[in-house]
Structures are given as C-alpha cells and as structure tokens.
Amino acid sequence: MPASMAPAGVEYIRFLPEIVLILAGALLMVLDVLLRKQAREIYGHISILALAAAMAAAVFAYSSPGSAFSGLLIVDGFATFFRVLVIGVGILTVLSSYRFLEREGAATGEFHALLLFSVAGQSVMVSANELIMIFIGLEISSIASYVLAGYLRDDKRANEAALKYFLLGSFATAFFLYGIAIVYGMTGTTYLNVIHTGLHGGPVAAAPVFIGVAVALMFVGLAFKVSGAPFQIWAPDVYQGAPTPVSAFLTTGSKAAAFAIFLRIFMNAFEPIARDWYPLVWGSALLSMTVGNFAALTQSNIKRLLGYSSIAHAGYVLVALTAHSQTGTAAAMFYLAAYAFMNIGAFAVVSHLSGKGERFLSVDDFAGLAVKQPGTAALLAIFLMSLIGVPLTGGFFGKFYIFKAALSSHLVWLTVLGLLNSAVAAYYYLRILVVMYMREPSEATAEVEPLSLGLRAALVIPALGTLFLGIFPAWVLDFAGKSAALVR
Amino acid sequence: MNLLDIVLAIPLVGFFVLLLVPRAAEGAIRAIALGFSLVAFLASLGLAFLYETIRPGEQFVTDVVWVTSPNIHYHVSLDGLSLWLLILATFLTPICILISWKSIRSRGKEFFAFMLLLEFGLTGVFAAQDLFLFYVFWEVSLVPMYFLIGIWGHERRIYAAVKFFLYTMAASVLMLTGIIYVYNHAGTFNYPDILAQLASGKLAFSPSQQMLLFLAFFVAFAVKVPIFPLHTWLPDAHVEAPTAGSVMLASVMLKMGTYGLARFCLPMFPSAARACAPWIVVLAIIGIIYGALVAMVQPNMKKLVAYSSVSHLGFVVLGIFSFTQNGMDGAVYQMLNHGISTGALFVLVGFLYERRHSLAIADFGGVATPAPWLSTAFMITMLASIGLPTLNNFVGEFLVLQGSARANFYWTIFASVGVILSACYMLWLYQRVFYGETPAEVRHRVFDLKPREWAAIVPLIVMMVWMGMYSQSFLPAVRKTTARILEQTQVNVEIRVQAPTAPTEVAHAR
Numbered sequence: 001m002p003a004s005m006a007p008a009g010v011e012y013i014r015f016l017p018e019i020v021l022i023l024a025g026a027l028l029m030v031l032d033v034l035l036r037k038q039a040r041e042i043y044g045h046i047s048i049l050a051l052a053a054a055m056a057a058a059v060f061a062y063s064s065p066g067s068a069f070s071g072l073l074i075v076d077g078f079a080t081f082f083r084v085l086v087i088g089v090g091i092l093t094v095l096s097s098y099r100f101l102e103r104e105g106a107a108t109g110e111f112h113a114l115l116l117f118s119v120a121g122q123s124v125m126v127s128a129n130e131l132i133m134i135f136i137g138l139e140i141s142s143i144a145s146y147v148l149a150g151y152l153r154d155d156k157r158a159n160e161a162a163l164k165y166f167l168l169g170s171f172a173t174a175f176f177l178y179g180i181a182i183v184y185g186m187t188g189t190t191y192l193n194v195i196h197t198g199l200h201g202g203p204v205a206a207a208p209v210f211i212g213v214a215v216a217l218m219f220v221g222l223a224f225k226v227s228g229a230p231f232q233i234w235a236p237d238v239y240q241g242a243p244t245p246v247s248a249f250l251t252t253g254s255k256a257a258a259f260a261i262f263l264r265i266f267m268n269a270f271e272p273i274a275r276d277w278y279p280l281v282w283g284s285a286l287l288s289m290t291v292g293n294f295a296a297l298t299q300s301n302i303k304r305l306l307g308y309s310s311i312a313h314a315g316y317v318l319v320a321l322t323a324h325s326q327t328g329t330a331a332a333m334f335y336l337a338a339y340a341f342m343n344i345g346a347f348a349v350v351s352h353l354s355g356k357g358e359r360f361l362s363v364d365d366f367a368g369l370a371v372k373q374p375g376t377a378a379l380l381a382i383f384l385m386s387l388i389g390v391p392l393t394g395g396f397f398g399k400f401y402i403f404k405a406a407l408s409s410h411l412v413w414l415t416v417l418g419l420l421n422s423a424v425a426a427y428y429y430l431r432i433l434v435v436m437y438m439r440e441p442s443e444a445t446a447e448v449e450p451l452s453l454g455l456r457a458a459l460v461i462p463a464l465g466t467l468f469l470g471i472f473p474a475w476v477l478d479f480a481g482k483s484a485a486l487v488r
Numbered sequence: 489m490n491l492l493d494i495v496l497a498i499p500l501v502g503f504f505v506l507l508l509v510p511r512a513a514e515g516a517i518r519a520i521a522l523g524f525s526l527v528a529f530l531a532s533l534g535l536a537f538l539y540e541t542i543r544p545g546e547q548f549v550t551d552v553v554w555v556t557s558p559n560i561h562y563h564v565s566l567d568g569l570s571l572w573l574l575i576l577a578t579f580l581t582p583i584c585i586l587i588s589w590k591s592i593r594s595r596g597k598e599f600f601a602f603m604l605l606l607e608f609g610l611t612g613v614f615a616a617q618d619l620f621l622f623y624v625f626w627e628v629s630l631v632p633m634y635f636l637i638g639i640w641g642h643e644r645r646i647y648a649a650v651k652f653f654l655y656t657m658a659a660s661v662l663m664l665t666g667i668i669y670v671y672n673h674a675g676t677f678n679y680p681d682i683l684a685q686l687a688s689g690k691l692a693f694s695p696s697q698q699m700l701l702f703l704a705f706f707v708a709f710a711v712k713v714p715i716f717p718l719h720t721w722l723p724d725a726h727v728e729a730p731t732a733g734s735v736m737l738a739s740v741m742l743k744m745g746t747y748g749l750a751r752f753c754l755p756m757f758p759s760a761a762r763a764c765a766p767w768i769v770v771l772a773i774i775g776i777i778y779g780a781l782v783a784m785v786q787p788n789m790k791k792l793v794a795y796s797s798v799s800h801l802g803f804v805v806l807g808i809f810s811f812t813q814n815g816m817d818g819a820v821y822q823m824l825n826h827g828i829s830t831g832a833l834f835v836l837v838g839f840l841y842e843r844r845h846s847l848a849i850a851d852f853g854g855v856a857t858p859a860p861w862l863s864t865a866f867m868i869t870m871l872a873s874i875g876l877p878t879l880n881n882f883v884g885e886f887l888v889l890q891g892s893a894r895a896n897f898y899w900t901i902f903a904s905v906g907v908i909l910s911a912c913y914m915l916w917l918y919q920r921v922f923y924g925e926t927p928a929e930v931r932h933r934v935f936d937l938k939p940r941e942w943a944a945i946v947p948l949i950v951m952m953v954w955m956g957m958y959s960q961s962f963l964p965a966v967r968k969t970t971a972r973i974l975e976q977t978q979v980n981v982e983i984r985v986q987a988p989t990a991p992t993e994v995a996h997a998r
Contacts, residue, residue, distance in 0.1 A: 392628060
C-alpha cells in the first residue's frame, strides 16, 4: 500500500465526523480544568453541538463516498447509516443525562468528553474496512465505555459494573485480536475485501481448520461485544450497575456499532464460508433469545430486566445475521435503529423516575405512573409496545423484517422459536404496563418530579422515531437495503 | 377515499380528539365518544344501503401502497362476509359507550379513548384485504382490550388481562410466521391476488406445506374463537372485564376468530381444511356440549354467559367446517346473532351488577317484582339465546344443523344436544334470578330500567326480532359470498390432474 503518499483532501472530509468528535472531546477536557465550578450545563450544550456537527459531517461525507487513508476506512451507505445512528444515540444520551448528572452532582466535562470519545470510536468502527482499524475503533470506544460505566465513583454497583465490564471486555478483545492474528497469518492481509477474495477458493481454503479457529475466536470477541449468548454473563450486571444514561448508551450505541463490525466481518470477509459459520450464529441467536427472555421473566429490578431484554434483542439481530443474506443485513440495520429509539426511551423514563441516588429501580416503583404523569406513562407504553413488537411501532417492523429474512433463508424453526420467544417476552414488558396503569401510585411515583426539558426531548424524539419507523418504515428500510448491498 | 375509509377513520379521529380533551371535562369526553361512535355507525349504515347484494366480490375497494418493500398495501374492502360483522362492531360501540356512562368512575378519558381505538381495530380487521394489514389490525385491537380489562375490570382483572394478551399473542405469532411464509412464495400480501394465484395454479403448496400453514393460521383463530381446549382464557377475560369490555369481547372479538377461519383458512388451504374438518368438528361439538354443561353449574352470571359463548361459537365452527352452503350461511348468521344476543345478555347482567354489586346468582331472586321491564328484556334476550323460533338465534342454529346434517347426520345429533342444554341453563338462570322470593337487598337496590338503559337495550331487542323474523334482509349478501368461498375450497382441492380451470368458468358451471 502506498502509505507514504499524503492523504487527499476528500479523505479528510470522509473522516470529518471523527475529527469533530475528537476535537470537541479534547476541548471539553480543557474546559473542565478552566471552568471548574461554573455553569455546568455548558458541557452538555457543547457535546450536543459537536454531535450535531458530527452528524451533519457524516451526512456530508456521504456526498463523496469512497475509501480513505489507503482503504482503511470506507464511507458507504452502511457506514453512514451506522454513523448517523451512533451519533444520534450520543445526542439522545446527552439529552437524557442533563438532569441525571445534575441530580447526582456529577456534571463534569469528563463525562461528556468520554462520551464523545466513545462515539468517535464507534464511528471509526462502523466505517472501518480493515481489521486493525476495526480493532482501534473498538478499543477507543470500549475504554471510554469502561470508564463511563464506573463514572459514579462512590457507587458500589457502578464500580462493580465497570470492573466486570473492563476485565471481561479485555478478555474478549484478546480473543478478537488473536483471531485477527490468525487471519493475517493465513491470508497475509487485514483488508476485509481482500480476505473475502482470499477465502473464495484461494490457497486459504486448503487449511479450513485454521480459518475455522480464526472465525470462532473472532466470533467469541464479537458475541461478547453484542452480549450474545453464551457470552452474555456480564451484560445484566453492567447494565444494572452503570449510571442509567450510560446503560442506555451501552445497550444501543455500543451494541449497534458492535453489530456493524459483526456484519461487516461476517457478511464481507467471511461471507464465502457462510455455510460453515452460520450454524454457530444460529445456536447463539436461539440461545440469546431464550436466555434473555426467560431470565428477564423473573427480574424485579427494571434496569436488570432491560439488561436481559437487551440480550434477547441481540438474539433477534443474530437471527438476521444467521439469514446471511442482503435482506438479513438490511433487517438487522433497521432493527438496530428501532431498538436504539425504544430502548433509549425506556431507559430515559427509568432515569426520570429513579430519583436521587437511583433509589427507585424496582418494577413496582412504576405503580400508578399513569395517574401521576399520564404523558410519561403513555410514552413508556409506546416504547414497551415496541419492545413487545406490537404493530405500528418500529419494533414490530424490525422483527417482521428479521423473521421475513430468516424465512427467505429457510430458517423455519429458528423463526417459529424466535417468534414464540417474542410472545414470552410480552409477559415481562406487560408487567411494567400492568403496574404503571393498573396499580395505585407508589412512593416513587408520588414524588416524581416534572419532566425536565432535556428528558422531555429524550423521550419525545425516540417516541416519534419509534412511531415513524412503525408507520413509515420504507424510507429507512430502503436506505438500509441499498446499503446492505455495499457491504463488500 | 370511499365511504368505507371514512367509517374506518372516524373512530381513529375520535381517539385523537379525545386525547386532546382535558381529563376534567368528563361530560364532554363521554359526549364526544358517543358522538363519534354514532357517526361511525350511521356511516356504516350507508355501507349497507350502498352495498350491491348481487355482486359476490369486493366492494368499496381502496388499495393504496403503504410500504414499498415488502409490498404492503392499505387494501380494504367489504363483501357479504365482512359487511355485517363490520356493522355489528359499529352498532355495538355506541351501545357500549352508553352502558359505561355511569359505571366508569375513574379515568374516563382513557376508557372512552380505548373504546374508540378498539372500534378502529375491530372494523379494520373485518375490512382488511391485505394479509399484513389484517395482522396489524388484529394486534392493534388487542391492546385497547388489554387495558380495558386490566384497568377497569373486576378483582382478578390483571391476571385475566395478561392471560388474554399472552394467549392471543402467542397464537398470533404463529399466524405471522404463516403470513410471511405465504408472502415469500406468493410475492404479495394482497389477499384476492393470492387467491387468484392459487386458482390459476401459479401458486401451489405441497400437502405438507398446506397442512402446516393451515395449522399456523388455525391455532391463531382457534384461540380467538375459542375452540375447546384453547378456551381457558375466555371465562377469565369475560368475567373480569367491565361490562362494555365483555360485550365487545364476546360480540365482536370472538368473531375475529371465526371470520378468520372462513375468510383465510378455507380458501387458502382447502385440502388441509377438508382433511382436518373431522377432528375440528369433533372439537366444536365437544365445545358445544362442554360449554353448555359447564355453564349450567356456574354460580356466577357472567361466567355462565361466558361459557354459553363457548357453546354457541361451537355451532359457528361446526357450520364452517361442514362445507355446505347452509352450514356456512348459518355460521355467518350465527356470528351476528351471537353478537346481538350475547351482547345483550352481558349488557343486562351489567345492569344487574350495577344495582346489586354482585354477580353471584345466589344474591338475586325475585328481580321481576321490583324491575318488571328489566326482567322482560332479559326474558326476550334469553329466549333469543336459547333459539326460540321467530328470534334470531333460531335461524342461524337451524341453518347450521341443516348444513351439518347434510355433511354427517351424527354431527347434528350431538350438536342438537347443545340446543337443549342451552334451554336448561338459561331457563334455570332466569328462574333463580327473576322469580322466587325477593331478598331485602334486591328489593331496595334493584330498580327498573332508566331512559339511558332503555336506549341501550331496545336496539338490541329490535335486532333480535328483525333478524329472527326477516333474515332475508341479511342472508342474500352473506350467501353470495359464502357460495364463493365454498367454490374456492373446491377449485384447488388436491393435486390438479386436468388442466386448471379458470375461476370464472367454475362460476358459470355452477
């Protein structure tokens, strides 16, 4: 590769979102020292501006699609879709964290800087077209996330969450890296499309065992990142212990980015040997759905419940991956977008209700919310309906596309079991609806404060997004469908 | 945009209008809800007038693209099967709003909003001609009913609501699998188009495929009907629901199941349907007799009426799976009859509950003394439900039994037992509640019908008499469509040996 040549101007444009995010993150760290105690909300405002600028840059970069930096990065529809998604998740996270940070007395520039770095890392991940670049993006994003998970220093659960996340995460990353090393040893390259051609009847095909080991190792690393079973053990603890806005961020943005590289690696580099790896994903998909849903049935802590549900939803997306087709990829993209909306919304309500020190996190604390704050309850009802998969919500169309893709790939049993799983899941989401609508107000709802402006935005935008995806899904799906073709 | 679209849109508009009204304005909320439901009903009457009885196919068609890929259309229309069911839904909604006028004391805004949303879902189910759209309405109607039971129901309401939701949801995901499978083969959700493809032989399922698809659809519908042994959600849901919820559930929502059987299961998978008919009929007959026997021993009035529904719906299933013209006609007519008469029974039981605050039969007695008009209304409704000639149920049951006799005489013998049993449990109920000693509580608390209650019950009684005396107002339209469905079940039976016959030729041949 001609590394000595200086990158052309257009390549910087293609890298613009990451540049904006990193610069803004660095600025926040400096401001944190300079401003100290004054006007803490300014950090949030700067983050939102930076994220909005990054989103504009991501859209602008798509006007000149192509690769950058010797093909390390690629700006295509797929990358743009996920860039907009992860940056959007970042904006919603900041919006929902204003009140949270103020309440916990923890509004610093550090939080926002870490968030921006994490989003930047995710942005690199989703547009990387080469294994080392993917790894770098993954690390930038993960390390910032580890810190974010333990951001509330004095909170025991947050510390536990951060430590667990860090240790297991590093372990999984090592697996992933080991896989990369073997792939490099086998094919002599880390470029995804070159691996793709190499596996297509090249000399590598002669050593199926080694490439199988490499695929398995990378699968372990990626399954960990998306919290797919049997590598999901960390997820409920981390999602429960981390500060609520961070949990929302981890279950949506981080997961979407991880799935983006999952899709790129498996649907591009390893696509020629799909016949060999898809049983692996099949099993993981079924296991994730089943473990997630059945474990969630008995949870009483709302964050833990959403944590297990997040495992189940990863399972649904893995079904789309199992289909290993273009429609499957498009379905996965659509689902991740819908899931981002509904889950961020649900976590925002949790954060709103939990009160100082996150005291109220039991499902029973939602009792009577519909009487005290009918608007908030109605919004949460929309998110829960979407998580169940009731028609006219994004969650329903997402599931529909995924299982349609699965049936097209003749995965009849996985479809039937998956859909039955979603009926099981209805039970625990209904439990929240039941206490919210059908019980008398509890201590938590009695002293619930009015919705702050930031939270209101963090609830209304996802609700509108959920309904939009549920009523006019074509717009997003068409884009996803077109981009899914560009994966290679 | 035609009249049907307007009928469908009115409840939805009403729902959104209600959301905007401040919750303190309770009177205005009720009036708006009643107004919208009445306008929807009047507009749906227009459908009945404009409907051309001689044409068997779709009328009032609207077909516009909703989602481009996959190809989902907003495709609605009516035919003889769906026309009266849709009007049944719009007819009962204002009645349900009237009977909830006083009895809903808390959170009236949500209640009436959910009633209109429910009406939207139910009318949509009957009008949808796109499989995907059908599924959307099917699930959408589930949500308001879940809340109606769960928020405004009786003691065990939460258990009943969750059970109702999960039963239906679990069964309907199987249908969703079936729908997607059909789409992947036919390339369209457009139901008339799918039938045309089947008729022309362009789309064909192997016997095993057909059987699995049939079962996937059948289970979803069977839970909704409900067919024995999938009925266990029904007594809970009916008993725990508020009166309006019970009425809508029994009168309209159960018909979604039987409607689905006649609309989708038979024409799309005819050989599987015929192959399964014997055991389905056996289940239906078990349901008829079992429902009646269990109803007989119920100490709770609402539960008694609920189990009588299981029994009555058995007749409908029997009629559909007899594969005879009279049986089908009777089944469709019986869907309407059951909607009217069981709806009226729930309304009257609701009146009694509002007065005495009890559903236990033992708490009543001699009600005829303090409330003669109420007793008379109950008497007429009860007789209709038993199947007394000149009242509506007689016509339907007669046709069903006639049709089933033509298919297999033994079926008729066993099914007729249900008719006798229904007379037993109903008359016994009437005797215990309305005759005999009048306890002090009954004498003090139970008063006769009020004007609002008259307004709710009289239309139902008028319909019982009309449908019993002059079924010709309704049956011709039904017959045209059921004849077509029967034709479709014969067109692509088994594997074709000769050259495929075009559907029009078959129509001429008959």
